[in-house]
Amino acid sequence: NAGVMQNPRHLVRRRGQEARLRCSPMKGHSHVYWYRQLPEEGLKFMVYLQKENIIDESGMPKERFSAEFPKEGPSILRIQQVVRGDSAAYFCASSPPRQGGDTQYFGPGTRLTVL
């Protein structure tokens, strides 16, 4: 069973460009979470999605950031008009439906660098 997959692993953008980060959850997992890790810090929750629904976006910045998890295809975290402060590692995690427990399984992350 393949783990959580994220791509790209590394992404370089110039200020003002858009960044799109993709996450494919583990097979059978219908819950996806995005976290951001700033240098030398722990992970901070951003958003929790199920298929076609945003369940909790309390950790998302109000502007420029959006996330989706369509019926078909990977979850996408989109950052518009990136700024230097967006440079971080972005991790996706997935978990099975509620009755399967609450353990989250993490992908390898996308390291975004904004020049």
Next chain:
Amino acid sequence: GDSVTQMEGPVTLSEEAFLTINCTYTATGYPSLFWYVQYPGEGLQLLLKATKADDKGSNKGFEATYRKETTSFHLEKGSVQVSDSAVYFCALSDHGSARQLTFGSGTQLTVLP
């Protein structure tokens, strides 16, 4: 809100030394508790978990016991190896609808041969 406080790092130990990384939490309900490990350049791997008071999680020689009375979940290993060098994160998950993980700031462990 929920929070996790971890022992400040970095921690440097010699091989075969005893390891303790302290973790305490604040939560309104009865959370599940986790330890994740992050090797350089990689994502987080679940190390162990405990879902209720007095549960002991264990894996690869690491152990942690869910102590409700002291709101703690300290990570221990009796004899560390060089390959244990990594960053260790304590985390909690509430049992409400949000299910987000709240992480501590991480503890860098370096084990010297």
